[in-house]
Amino acid sequence: xxxxxxxxxxxxxxxxxxxxxxxxxxxxxxxxxxxxxxxxxxxxxxxxxxxxxxxxxxxxxxxxxxxxxxxxxxxxxxxxxxxxxxxxxxxxxxxxxxxxxxxxxxxxxxxxxxxxxxxxxxxxxxxxxxxxxxxxxxxxxxxxxxxxxxxxxxxxxxxxxxxxxxxxxxxxxxxxxxxxxxxxxxxxxxxxxxxxxxxxxxxxxxxxxxxxxxxxxxxxxxxxxxxxxxxxxxxxxxxxxxxxxxxxxxxxxxxxxxxxxxxxxxxxxxxxxxxxxxxxxxxxxxxxxxxxxxxxxxxxxxxxxxxxxxxxxxxxxxxxxxxxxxxxxxxxxxxxxxxxxxxxxxxxxxxxxxxxxxxxxxxxxxxxxxxxxxxxxxxxxxxxxxxxxxxxxxxxxxxxxxxxxxxxxxxxxxxxxxxxxxxxxx
Ligand code: AMP
Ligand code: GLY
Numbered sequence: 163x164x165x166x167x168x169x170x171x172x173x174x175x176x177x178x179x180x181x182x183x184x185x186x187x188x189x190x191x192x193x194x195x196x197x198x199x200x201x202x203x204x205x206x207x208x209x210x211x212x213x214x215x216x217x218x219x220x221x222x223x224x225x226x227x228x229x230x231x232x233x234x235x236x237x238x239x240x241x242x243x244x245x246x247x248x249x250x251x252x253x254x255x256x257x258x259x260x261x262x263x264x265x266x267x268x269x270x271x272x273x274x275x276x277x278x279x280x281x282x283x284x285x286x287x288x289x290x291x292x293x294x295x296x297x298x299x300x301x302x303x304x305x306x307x308x309x310x311x312x313x314x315x316x317x318x319x320x321x322x323x324x325x326x327x328x329x330x331x332x333x334x335x336x337x338x339x340x341x342x343x344x345x346x347x348x349x350x351x352x353x354x355x356x357x358x359x360x361x362x363x364x365x366x367x368x369x370x371x372x373x374x375x376x377x378x379x380x381x382x383x384x385x386x387x388x389x390x391x392x393x394x395x396x397x398x399x400x401x402x403x404x405x406x407x408x409x410x411x412x413x414x415x416x417x418x419x420x421x422x423x424x425x426x427x428x429x430x431x432x433x434x435x436x437x438x439x440x441x442x443x444x445x446x447x448x449x450x451x452x453x454x455x456x457x458x459x460x461x462x463x464x465x466x467x468x469x470x471x472x473x474x475x476x477x478x479x480x481x482x483x484x485x486x487x488x489x490x491x492x493x494x495x496x497x498x499x500x501x502x503x504x505x506x507x508x509x510x511x512x513x514x515x516x517x518x519x520x521x522x523x524x525x526x527x528x529x530x531x532x533x534x535x536x537x538x539x540x541x542x543x544x545x546x547x548x549x550x551x552x553x554x555x556x557x558x559x560x561x562x563x564x565x566x567x568x569x570x571x572x573x574x575x576x577x578x579x580x581x582x583x584x585x586x587x588x
Contacts, residue, residue: 163467164189166220167203168210169231170196172527172545173452176459177231178203179523184467191223197536198526210235213243220249227252229470233449237263237309252470254448257424262448265307265345272443275414279443282347288332291346295324300349306331307343317349350435350442353581355399356454357432359412360469363425365478366412370461371399372454378501380577387501388542391578393491393553394457398436407434407441427473453492456525456547460490491556492547493564493578498571500541508571510536516563522548524563538571553582
């Protein structure tokens with residue numbers, strides 16, 4: 163099979179690395195890819211948001227399967243466009259991708275399907291949002307309704323902070339169109355976990371879980387990022403809790419989407435809060451998480467391409483995948499300044515030595531090459547990943563590899579996995 167992966171981050175590097183190992187694969191392409199991906203796939207120029215351009219490329223290269231990584235093209239309808247052109251594309255239609263594209267849509271699906279989630283209300287004007295805010299006993303979470311690249315959520319500590327967020331999103335227009343409508347929701351308390359399900363429209367199978375560290379600073383402090391590190395399997399998501407989340411959250415959502423005539427096919431990413439009353443849904447995403455995907459791909463024993471094809475063919479009712487008994491961890495190395503404006507252009511060496519640490523894979527996120535050397539070109543730059551017999555061993559290997567990377571502008575959190583490793587945050 164000739165496969166085209168769309169994206170250029172560490173998630174797509176991990177997907178390409180795993181797809182490259184498939185006996186079903188004859189050729190692997192990636193748009194736009196990155197210097198790390200270039201070691202396992204042919205990188206082609208293009209933009210992940212140029213859907214007509216990607217369709218033309220897929221036709222030209224006689225691609226059998228397109229695998230989009232990020233949410234942008236999925237929400238914009240890449241699957242519909244590819245299929246209209248006769249190219250198979252793994253993921254949800256634009257109609258089903260609304261599970262990530264609109265928070266109020268997801269909440270409506272939850273209500274219709276009886277899925278446990280935080281109580282919520284949607285507002286299109288700031289004045290009514292403030293009136294409702296005043297009636298709440300505890301400060302709520304304020305969320306922009308549309309896609310806001312992780313910047314549209316404020317977990318307010320006080321009512322005044324929530325009121326300020328309402329003003330910034332709706333009146334100051336800080337998020338543009340994404341903030342014109344917002345959702346005020348009850349704050350859930352517990353540990354978070356990311357659960358992934360492979361879905362064929364009718365059936366879902368659990369496809370791994372991980373815990374992510376969203377805050378930029380050690381001890382989970384400071385502003386939120388795309389994710390500074392992840393590990394799995396997460397001890398907090400016991401097999402019983404995972405099964406409960408599949409039965410009460412993932413499968414009811416799938417059934418409701420099918421009932422609406424917009425069946426969900428692809429990877430459904432359930433962001434869970436493990437509360438005292440069991441798992442509750444924080445949000446759905448319609449793709450693999452980044453850096454969660456890196457952890458999943460290191461632990462997946464089965465052929466990824468075969469699994470994606472089984473989902474495309476509606477065969478998940480009698481399908482299962484195997485996982486390594488090892489733990490995995492990924493530590494993100496980011497450029498100074500991230501999640502604000504990152505310092506780009508700095509040279510990075512020591513990558514071969516890092517990759518030679520036993521059990522380690524260094525996935526590239528924001529890198530480029532300049533005169534034959536690797537340079538930083540984004541905020542999150544490397545996802546240094548490792549497996550180990552225990553999580554502590556995976557952590558040791560990942561940090562040993564981090565320490566071999568020579569990059570003046572780079573930083574990482576030193577406490578990835580602190581909850582599971584039984585340490586207090588540093
Ligand atoms: P989201 O973009 O919806 O994933 O939200 C980003 C982060 O905000 C989540 O990973 C949680 O840490 C936090 N969050 C969102 N909604 C809630 C909630 N209802 N209760 C507590 N924390 C939340
Ligand atoms: N790491 C969280 C996400 O991919 O949304």
